[in-house]
Amino acid sequence: MVLSVMGENVEKTKDRKAYFRIKAILLFLVFLALALAWAFYKLPDYVQDRVLPQIAKSYGFPNLHAKMRRIGMSGVDVGRLNFANGAIAVDSVRVDYRLLPLLTRNTMHIKRMTLSGIKVNCIVKDNKIELENFDFQKLKKHLAARKKTTPDKASKYKVAIDEVVFDGLLNLRKGNDCYTAHFSAIIKPDSDFKKIDIKLTSGIGSAKTEANALLDLKKCAAQIQVNQYANLKEVEGLLRLKKGIELSGSLRAALKSSFTWKPFALRFVELNVKVPGFSFIKGGEKVAADKMIFKALGRKGKVNFMTGNLHFTGKAEAEIKQISGGMNIQTDRLNISCNVPVLVKTLGNLNLKAGSPLQAQCDLNGEYKSGAWNAAADLSIQPFNAVLPFGQLSLSKTVFALKTGADDLKSLPLVSVKACVGAINLAHKLMDVKVPESKLQAVINGRHVKGLASFENGVIDCSKFKLKVDGVSLKCPFAYPDRMPTAAIDCKKITWDNLLLGRLSGKINTGLPVSTYSAIVAVAPFAGMKISLSGAVKTGAASGFELKAVLPKYRITTLSGLAGKFEMLRNMTFSAMCEGTALFRKSGEKIYSTGNFKLSQGNWSSKDNDMRLEGVSLSLQLADLLKLRSLPNQKLKFDRFEAGKMLVTAGEVDFQIESPKSYLLEKSSFGLCGGHIYTHAMRIKTGRHNYRAIVYCDGIVLSQLIESLGLSRAVGRGKVLGRIPVRLSKQGITFEKGYLYSVPGRGNNLKLLDTEALMKNVPENTREFTQLDIAGEALKDFDYQWVKLYLNTADGELKIKMKLDGKPANALPFTYDNKRKMFVRIKGKGAKFQGIRLDVNTSIPLNRLMHISSKFKKLTGGVPRK
Numbered sequence: 001m002v003l004s005v006m007g008e009n010v011e012k013t014k015d016r017k018a019y020f021r022i023k024a025i026l027l028f029l030v031f032l033a034l035a036l037a038w039a040f041y042k043l044p045d046y047v048q049d050r051v052l053p054q055i056a057k058s059y060g061f062p063n064l065h066a067k068m069r070r071i072g073m074s075g076v077d078v079g080r081l082n083f084a085n086g087a088i089a090v091d092s093v094r095v096d097y098r099l100l101p102l103l104t105r106n107t108m109h110i111k112r113m114t115l116s117g118i119k120v121n122c123i124v125k126d127n128k129i130e131l132e133n134f135d136f137q138k139l140k141k142h143l144a145a146r147k148k149t150t151p152d153k154a155s156k157y158k159v160a161i162d163e164v165v166f167d168g169l170l171n172l173r174k175g176n177d178c179y180t181a182h183f184s185a186i187i188k189p190d191s192d193f194k195k196i197d198i199k200l201t202s203g204i205g206s207a208k209t210e211a212n213a214l215l216d217l218k219k220c221a222a223q224i225q226v227n228q229y230a231n232l233k234e235v236e237g238l239l240r241l242k243k244g245i246e247l248s249g250s251l252r253a254a255l256k257s258s259f260t261w262k263p264f265a266l267r268f269v270e271l272n273v274k275v276p277g278f279s280f281i282k283g284g285e286k287v288a289a290d291k292m293i294f295k296a297l298g299r300k301g302k303v304n305f306m307t308g309n310l311h312f313t314g315k316a317e318a319e320i321k322q323i324s325g326g327m328n329i330q331t332d333r334l335n336i337s338c339n340v341p342v343l344v345k346t347l348g349n350l351n352l353k354a355g356s357p358l359q360a361q362c363d364l365n366g367e368y369k370s371g372a373w374n375a376a377a378d379l380s381i382q383p384f385n386a387v388l389p390f391g392q393l394s395l396s397k398t399v400f401a402l403k404t405g406a407d408d409l410k411s412l413p414l415v416s417v418k419a420c421v422g423a424i425n426l427a428h429k430l431m432d433v434k435v436p437e438s439k440l441q442a443v444i445n446g447r448h449v450k451g452l453a454s455f456e457n458g459v460i461d462c463s464k465f466k467l468k469v470d471g472v473s474l475k476c477p478f479a480y481p482d483r484m485p486t487a488a489i490d491c492k493k494i495t496w497d498n499l500l501l502g503r504l505s506g507k508i509n510t511g512l513p514v515s516t517y518s519a520i521v522a523v524a525p526f527a528g529m530k531i532s533l534s535g536a537v538k539t540g541a542a543s544g545f546e547l548k549a550v551l552p553k554y555r556i557t558t559l560s561g562l563a564g565k566f567e568m569l570r571n572m573t574f575s576a577m578c579e580g581t582a583l584f585r586k587s588g589e590k591i592y593s594t595g596n597f598k599l600s601q602g603n604w605s606s607k608d609n610d611m612r613l614e615g616v617s618l619s620l621q622l623a624d625l626l627k628l629r630s631l632p633n634q635k636l637k638f639d640r641f642e643a644g645k646m647l648v649t650a651g652e653v654d655f656q657i658e659s660p661k662s663y664l665l666e667k668s669s670f671g672l673c674g675g676h677i678y679t680h681a682m683r684i685k686t687g688r689h690n691y692r693a694i695v696y697c698d699g700i701v702l703s704q705l706i707e708s709l710g711l712s713r714a715v716g717r718g719k720v721l722g723r724i725p726v727r728l729s730k731q732g733i734t735f736e737k738g739y740l741y742s743v744p745g746r747g748n749n750l751k752l753l754d755t756e757a758l759m760k761n762v763p764e765n766t767r768e769f770t771q772l773d774i775a776g777e778a779l780k781d782f783d784y785q786w787v788k789l790y791l792n793t794a795d796g797e798l799k800i801k802m803k804l805d806g807k808p809a810n811a812l813p814f815t816y817d818n819k820r821k822m823f824v825r826i827k828g829k830g831a832k833f834q835g836i837r838l839d840v841n842t843s844i845p846l847n848r849l850m851h852i853s854s855k856f857k858k859l860t861g862g863v864p865r866k
Contacts, residue, residue, distance in 0.1 A: 064082070064083040065080070065081070065082045065083070066078050066079070066080065066081045066082070066093075067079040067080045067081075073099055074096060074097065074098070074099075075094065075095055075096040075097060076093075076094070076095045076097075077092070077093075077094050077095075078090075078092070078093040078094075079091065079092050079093075081093055085132075085133040085134050086121065086132070086133060087120070087121050087122075087131035087132050087133055087134040088118070088119070088120055088121075088131070089117075089118070089119045090115055090116070090117060090118050090119075090168075091116055091117025091118075091119075092114070092115070092116040092117060093113075093114070093115050093116075094112075094113070094114045094116075095110055095112075095113050095114075096110070096111045096112045096113075097109060097110045097111060098111065101160070105158075106158060107158045107159070107160050108158065108159045108160070109160045109162075110159065110160065110161045110162065111162050111163070112162060112163045112164075112165065113161065113163070113164045113165070114164075114165045114166070115164075115165070115166035115167075115168070116166070116167060116168075117167075117168060118166055118167065118168025118169070119168055119169050119171065120168065120169070120170045120171065121171045121173075122170065122171065122172045122173070123172075123173050123174065124172065124173070124174035129172065132173070160191050161189055162188065163186065163187070163188050164185075164186070164187040164188075165184075165185070165186050165187075166184065166185055167182070167183065167184035167185075168182070168183060168184075169181070169182050169183075170182075170183060179204070180204070181202055181203065181204050182202065182203060182204075183200070183201065183202040183203075184200075184201050184202075185198065185199065185200045185201070186198075186199045187199075193217065194216070194217050194218045195214070195215065195216050195217065195218075196213075196214075196215045196217065197212075197213075197214055197215075198211075198212070198213040198214075198215070199211070199212055200212075200213075204230075205231065206229075206231050207229060207230035207231055208228075208229050208230075209226065209227070209228045209229075210226070210227045210228075211224065211225070211226045211227075212224070212225045212226075213225075219260065220260050220261050220262040221258070221259070221260045221261075222257075222258070222259060222260070222261065223257070223258045224255070224256070224257050224258075225254075225255065225256050225257075226253070226254070226255040227253070227254050227255075228251065228252065228253040228254075228255075229250075229251070229252050229253075230250065230251045231250050232247040232248060232249050232250065232251060232278065233247060233248050233249075247279070247280055247281075248277075248278070248279045249275060249276070249277045249278035249279055249289075250275070250276060250277065250278075251273065251274075251275050251278065252273070252274045252275075253271070253272065253273040253274075254270075254271070254272045254273075255269075255270070255271045255272075256268070256269070256270045256271075257269040257270070257271075263331040263332070264329075264331055264332075265301060265329075265330075265331060266298065266300070266301045266303070266329045267299070267300065268298070268299050269296060269297070269298045269299075269303055270296070270297050270298075271294070271295065271296040271297075271305075272293070272294070272295055273292075273293065273294035273295075273307075274292075274293055275289050275291075275292040275293075275294075276291060277289070277290060277291075278292065285312075285313075285314035285315065286312070286313040286314050287310065287311070287312050288310075288311045288312075288313065289309055289310050289311065290309055290311065291309055292307065292308065292309045292310065293306075293307065293308075293309075294306070294307040295307070298327070298329075301328060301329040301330055302326070302327070302328055302329075303326060303327040303328075303329065304324075304325070304326045304327075305324070305325055305326070305327070305338075306322065306323065306324045306325075307322070307323050308320060308321050308322035308323055309321065309322075315347075316344060316346060316347045317344070317345040317346040317347075318342055318343060318344040318345065318347075319342075319343045319344075319345070320340060320341065320342055320343075321341065321343070322341070323338060323339070323340050324338065324339055325337055325338025325339060325364070326338075332369060332370045333367070333368065333369045333370075334366075334367065334368040334369075335365075335366070335367050335368075336364070336365070336366045336367075337363070337364065337365045337366070338363075338364045339361070339362075339363055339364075340361070340362040340363075340364065341359070341360070341361055341362075342359070342360040342361075342362065343357050343358070343359055343360075344357055344358035344359075344360065345357050345358075347386075352384060352385070352386045352387075356384060356385050357384070358381065358382070358384045358386075359381070359382040359384070360379060360380065360381045360382070361379070361380045361382075362377060362378070362379045362380075363377070363378045363379075364376070364377050365377075371407070371408045371409060372405070372406065372407045372408065373405055373406060373409070374403070374404065374405030374406075375403070375404050375405060376401070376402065376403045376404075377400075377401075377402040378399070378400070378401050378402075379399070379400040379401075379402075380397065380398070380399050380400075381395070381397065381398040381399075381400075382397060383395060383396045383397055383422070388426075391426050391427050391428035391429070392426070392427045393424070393425070393426050393427075394424075394425040394427075395421070395422055395423070395424055395425075396422030396423045396424075397422045398419070398420065398421045398422050399419065399420045400417070400418070400419045401417070401418045401419070402415065402416070402417050402418075403415070403416045404416070404444075412445075412446040412447075413444075414443070414444070414445050415442075415443070415444035415445075416441075416442070416443050416444075417440065417441070417442040417443075417444070417451070418439075418440065418441055419438075419439065419440035419441075420437065420438075420439055420440075421437065421438040421439070421440070422437065423435065423436050423437060424438070429464075430462055430464055430465075431460055431461060431462040431463075431464075432459075432460075432461040432462075432463070433458070433459070433460050433461075434458060434459040434460075434461070435455050435458040435459075435472075436455070436456070436457050436458070437455065437456075438453070438454070438455040439452075439453070439454050439455070440452070440453045442478075447480075447481065448479070448480070448481070448482065449478070449479060449480040450477075450478070450479045450482075451477070451478050451479075452475065452476065452477045452478070453474070453476045453478070454473075454474060454475045454476065455472075455473065455474055456473040457470075457471060457472070457473065458471075458472030458473065458474075459472065460472060465496075466496055466497040467494075467495070467496050468494075468495050468496075469491050469493070469494050469495075470491075470492060470493040470494075470495070471490070471491060471492025471493055472489075472490070472491050472492075473489070473490045473492075474487065474488070474489050474490075475487060475488045475489075476508065476510075478510065483511070484509065484510040484511050484515075486507050486508065486509050487507065487508035487509075487510060488505075488506070488507055488508075489504075489505070489506050489507075489508065489519070490503075490504070490505045490506075491503060491504040491505075494521075497565065498565070499525070499562070499564075499565040500524045500525075501523065501524055501525070502521055502522045502523045502524040502525075503521070503522045503524070504519055504520070504521045504522075504533075505519060505520055506518055506519025506520065506533065507519070512539065512540075513538055513539045513540040513542075514536050514537070514538050514539075515536065515537045515539075516534070516535070516536045516537075517533075517534070517535055517536070517537075518532070518533065518534045518535075519532070519533040519534075520532055520533070521533065524561065525561030525562050526554070526556060526561055527561070528554070529551075529554050529556075530552075531549055531550065531551050532549070532550045532552075533547065533548070533549050533550075534547075534548050534550075535547035535548055535584075544585070544586045544587045544588070545584075545585070545586050546583070546584065546585045546586075547582075547583070547584040547585075548581065548582070548583050548584075549580075549581065549582040549583075550580075550581050551578065551579055551580040551581070552579060553577060553578075553579045554577070554578055554579065555575070555576070555577050555578075556574060556575055556576050556577075556578060557575050558573075558574075558575075559572055559573070559574050568608075571606060571607040571608045572604065572605065572606045572607075572608075573603075573604065573605050574602070574603070574604045575601070575602070575603050576599050576600065576601055576602035576603070576616065577599070577600045577601045577602075578597070578598065578599045578600075579597075579598050580595065580596060580597035580598065581595065581596045582594070582595040582596075582622075582625055583595070583625075584625070584626075591626065592624075593622075593624055593625035593626045593627075594621075594622060594623060594624070594625060595620075595621070595622035595625040596620070596621050596622070597618070597619075597620045597622075598617075598618065598619055598620075599616065599617060599618040600616075600617045600618075601615070601616075601617075602614075602615070602616025602617065602618075602638070603615070603616070604616065609643070610642075610643065610644055611641075611642060611643045612640070612641070612642040613638055613640070613641050613642075614638065614639050614640040614641075615637075615638055615639025615640060616636075616637070616638045616639075617635075617636075617637045617638070618635070618636050618637075619634060619635050620634050620657075621634065622657070627659060627660075628657055628659060628660045629657060629658060629659060630655075630656055630657040631656070632656045632666065633654055633656070633666065634654065634655050634656060634657070635652065635653070635654055635655075636651075636652070636653040636655065637651060637652050637653075638651040639651075644710075645707060645708050645710060646672075646708045647672075647673075647708070648670050648671065648672050649670070649671035649672075650669075650670065650671040651668075651669070651670045651671075652668065652669045652670075653665065653667075653668040653669075654666040654667050654668070658683075660686070661685055661686045661687070662683060662684070662685050662686075663683070663684045663685075664681065664682075664683050664684075665679070665681060665682045665683070665684065666681050667679065667680060667681060672697075672700065672708075673700045673701050673704035673705045673708055674699065674700065674701035674704050674719070675697060675698055675699030675700035675701060675719060675721075676697075676698045676699055677695050677696065677697045677698070677700070678695075678696050678698075679693050679694065679695055679696070680694070689729055689730045690727070690728070690729045691727070691728040691729075692725065692726070692727050692728075692736075693725075693726050693727075693728070694723055694724070694725050694726070695723065695724045695725075695726050695738075696722075696723050697720070697721055697722050697723065697724065697740055698721045699719050699721065700719060700720050700721065700740065701716070701717065701718070701719055702714075702716060702718045702719065702720050702742070702748075702750060702787060702789075703715055703716035703717070703718070703750060703751070705720070705740075705789075706752070709798075709800065709844060710844060711752075711800070711842060711844070712752040712753065712754050712755055713752070713753040713754050714750065714751060714752050714753065715750075715751040715753065716748060716749055716750040716751055717748060717749075718742060718746075718747075718748030718749070718750060718784070718787065719742065719743070719748075720740040720741055720742050720787065720789065721740065721741065721742075721743070722738070722739050722740035722741055722789075723738065723739070724738030724739075724740070724791060725737060725738055726738075734793035735791045735792055735793045735798060736792065736793070737790070737791075737792055738790070738791040738792070739788065739789065739790050739791070740788070740789040740791075741786070741787065741788045741789070742784075742786050742787045742788075744786060747783060747784055747785045747786070747806065748783075748784060749781070749782065749783050749784075749809065750779060750782050750784060750787075750804070751779070751780060751781050751782070752776070752779040752780055753780075755775075755776030755777070755779055755780060756776070767822055770822055770823055770824070770825075772840075773814075773825060774812065774814055774823055775838045775839075775840050777808075777812050777813065777814070778808040778812060778833065778836060778838060779804075779838070779840075781808060781809040781810055782804065782806055782807075782808055782809065782838075783806045783807055783808075783809050784804045784805060784806030785805050785806050786804075786805050786806075787802065787803065787804045787805075788802070788803045789801070789802050789803075790802075790803075797843040797844060798843060798844040799841075799843050800840075800841070800842050800843065800844065801839070801840070801841050802838075802839075802840040802841075802842075803837070803838065803839050803840075804837070804838045804840075805835075805836075805837045805838075806835075806836070807833055807834055807835050807836055808832075808833050808836065810832075811829050811830050811831060811832040811833075812830050812831060812832075812833060813825055813826055813827065813828065813829070813830040814826065814830050814831060815830060815831055816831075
């Protein structure tokens with residue numbers, strides 16, 4: 001009985017425990033249901049308001065905002081995700097997962113992660129692309145600091161992702177221009193993330209890019225395939241971030257490649273690009289392609305490529321038919337070489353002759369190894385002929401060689417340039433310029449440039465002016481940004497019509513924006529004469545130049561340096577003190593030029609022509625040196641001029657040079673035969689050989705005039721005045737009805753000392769001889785009341801007619817013969833004439849005056865009359 005009671009109690013105790021267990025389970029389920037209900041309604045807000053901001057703050061993402069729409073056993077749904085100050089926004093993030101593997105295998109299995117409506121806003125700043133309103137450098141520093149303070153902890157949980165899908169827009173803005181591209185991708189990694197399959201699609205308008213990639217992270221290998229189509233006009237908006245760029249045409253490209261990246265090794269590559277029609281325009285320069293194809297094919301690191309059919313128009317018009325080359329890609333080494341033949345039809349102002357385009361060949365080579373790299377370019381230009389605005393140019397073969405490289409990709413490269421420019425021939429209507437060979441060497445080290453440009457033995461031949469410059473050499477070192485070194489220029493021989501004029505040597509100091517130069521010209525015909533040249537050249541907005549030439553005071557003592565060329569100078573002597581300056585200046589589009597020349601203490605003589613000129617002085621101020629135009633009232637003076645028996649003193653000529661073809665003699669004044677002669681204004685023009693001027697005479701001593709004309713030696717103080725029209729022509733000087741007369745009421749005395757000259761070539765015992773004999777005897781001592789002289793030219797002779805009214809001072813040895821009805825000479829005292837009017841007619845061959853006018857005839861190209 002006791003046992004039965006005890007058994008009954010045991011059963012009751014078991015039932016009570018079972019009841020409590022069931023009750024506890026029910027309470028747990030109720031609690032779990034309440035917790036899940038709380039999680040369903042409250043956990044999204046908690047994660048949204050507490051967890052996400054804390055994570056964003058911890059990782060340095062400012063202003064992270066999101067709307068937690070759902071958190072469940074099978075997934076999470078987040079909307080309106082926004083962080084990085086609005087630079088990145090996502091309309092929807094949905095994650096579908098399974099929790100059972102997390103409990104059984106400690107693996108979070110995400111079946112699909114979908115990001116929809118992604119918007120990434122970027123901005124171009126300082127030629128760099130950055131997230132808009134987000135400081136990426138600040139985030140980078142924050143993550144680096146967090147990594148130091150928070151050590152990484154290995155997690156026992158794993159994540160497995162079956163698929164990640166996303167799509168969105170990328171907005172890129174610069175100023176007022178904006179470019180928008182759409183993209184979408186599907187990423188499928190394997191369970192342990194050792195292989196990843198990626199499919200990416202992106203595009204701009206109708207332009208589309210499709211890419212497939214299979215990445216083997218364990219083997220560090222990849223296989224990629226890319227197909228691209230683009231209507232370039234539609235993507236022009238992107239390139240308009242660079243102002244002035246225009247695109248048109250279409251493009252299709254296909255790429256297949258297989259490679260490893262650690263270490264890098266190219267297994268296979270195939271690239272095909274087809275461009276049916278393409279043009280690229282920037283600032284008037286155009287690059288176009290017609291049916292262009294680019295192909296590249298390679299295996300095991302060796303790739304060959306080919307392209308062509310490129311056309312360039314604008315300032316230059318060129319064509320590249322085919323570019324071929326190859327690459328050798330190794331683990332840490334890259335070699336590349338290619339050949340580029342170029343055919344240039346026009347080049348700026350260089351008008352290449354039809355059928356003779358410029359042909360150039362460019363060979364490019366490069367190497368990259370372990371961070372260090374080097375490259376070389378060899379350019380050869382074949383001989384060509386071209387027409388320039390100022391002449392014809394021919395250039396023989398020219399070679400350029402460029403080498404560059406650096407020890408790493410971050411360092412600035414060292415660049416060396418060498419060029420050998422072939423013979424240059426420039427033909428202009430005024431000159432021919434020949435330079436046998438020019439050389440250029442330059443080294444570019446970072447921002448510093450140093451080099452030397454030079455040529456020797458150049459020739460400038462101005463055959464039209466018979467001027468030639470030989471031995472022209474230039475050595476021009478240059479540097480940047482350092483001060484430019486001084487360049488040297490030398491012209492060994494300057495000749496005119498085979499006459500050595502001198503030598504030039506100078507220096508050029510180049511700089512920005514002003515370059516200066518100076519030179520010395522040693523004038524060979526005059527020992528010790530040197531002309532100094534100096535000036536400056538300005539570049540930039542206020543471009544221009546200035547040249548100043550100075551001839552210091554120099555005394556000319558001999559003409560022997562010119563006598564070898566000019567035979568007429570061999571019997572001439574000349575001495576003078578001379579000096580001068582010239583200034584050329586270009587400002588804007590105008591060129592100003594002035595000159596100033598002075599000559600003093602000048603003395604000249606000619607033994608051949610029995611001439612002498614003393615005390616010459618000249619002051620010449622040119623208002624425009626290039627147009628050879630002087631200021632008014634320029635002065636030429638001399639103290640004394642002798643030509644045979646003629647003496648001219650105190651000469652003074654006021655003149656103006658109007659142009660190289662026109663000269664204005666404003667007035668002239670000379671002392672002649674004790675008196676004064678002068679002329680008024682007269683214009684002289686080149687090409688004109690006939691001039692008429694009126695010479696006014698005042699106070700001319702009659703006796704000196706008679707003696708100067710070679711009629712007779714004479715004595716007397718009587719003076720005459722009047723006017724003599726003079727004609728200057730190729731035949732010399734002629735007189736047209738000139739007349740001189742004495743002042744009425746002022747008688748005087750005239751004595752001719754050798755009257756025999758009056759009767760030359762007149763037969764004796766003739767009435768004409770007797771009249772001249774009486775006149776000659778009377779003029780040996782004649783007191784006249786008035787006198788008149790008439791001068792005229794006829795039949796190559798100067799006809800002189802002199803009329804005198806007066807009486808002889810003494811009795812004349814003549815008496816009247818009634819039988820012969822004429823005066824005859826007698827021995828003895830003879831008759832005393834109380835009053836007599838004398839008419840003396842004589843003539844002088846013009847060749848007596850030829851030596852006076854020879855200078856004029858040589859200037860006008862005339863021939864003396866014989």
